[in-house]
């Protein structure tokens with residue numbers, strides 16, 4: 001791992017080395033996979049032999065991302081037979097679109113083993129100013145989107161499976177201007193526990209990940225404002241932003257057999273920022 005001297009706070013990381021051979025041949029559905037962490041999750045799973053259906057409201061970018069990952073896998077993969085990434089459209093606020101996404105996975109790959117509720121929005125509005133539309137959209141995408149995704153997964157995980165929901169350090173620590181977002185992510189953390197308690201009967205484990213500042217489009221505003229970046233890094237004991245690959249490592253563990261007795265849990269991947 002090295003720090004990029006041209007970009008203070010940014011980090012260039014080596015790929016996560018962990019391999020879980022038992023995952024090859026399985027199928028994952030990932031929402032919000034056109035870019036950012038979702039795209040990295042798709043890439044990381046496919047290089048380990050997992051077939052992926054990536055869904056995003058931006059279906060043009062989703063299809064381009066899928067094509068790009070498949071092209072990379074043709075020349076570089078951790079296993080002899082990498083997975084295939086299929087891109088599809090989904091608006092996670094609509095339960096029927098989740099079902100359609102599940103049907104793509106069943107048609108293309110015949111099974112669903114993993115479901116990652118990753119799509120999210122991150123609006124800025126002070127409490128005095130939050131509009132009805134802003135709070136509704138935030139809860140629709142970030143909370144209902146997780147619920148509808150879990151419902152679709154639960155209907156189709158016939159041999160059990162694992163669901164991972166993207167919560168946030170914002171579920172644990174509030175920030176000015178992020179009232180709607182923090183509320184939505186706290187709800188995701190709690191919903192994850194409810195899902196785990198109910199879906200255990202079907203052999204489905206449900207966990208969440210709570211990232212801190214991760215280097216994606218969602219945190220571009222921090223990276224482009226030196227004062228904001230300095231403030232952000234002050235609150236991170238490891239003094240740098242995380243890379244999507246560094247969230248992928250814990251995700252991989254949660255999906256794997258190594259975590260087969262772990263459910264209803266949240267893993268913070270935040271460089272320690274929840275404590276500051």
Ligand SMILES: NC(=O)c1ccc[n+]([C@@H]2O[C@H](COP(=O)([O-])OP(=O)(O)OC[C@H]3O[C@@H](n4cnc5c(N)ncnc54)[C@H](O)[C@@H]3O)[C@@H](O)[C@H]2O)c1
Pocket residue numbers: 031032033034035036037038055056057058090091092093118119120121122141166167168169210211212213214215216217218219
């Ligand atoms: N980046 C961070 O620092 C950070 C920190 C904590 C939590 N998270 C969470 O991690 C997840 C991924 O974040 P990211 O940084 O990769 O974000 P990102 O903005 O780069 O990607 C989010 C993706 O979700 C898609 N999306 C938005 N609304 C959608 C909808 N209604 N239906 C389907 N897709 C939709 C977007 O098109 C986009 O491709 C989000 O849930 C986010 O809240 C991110």
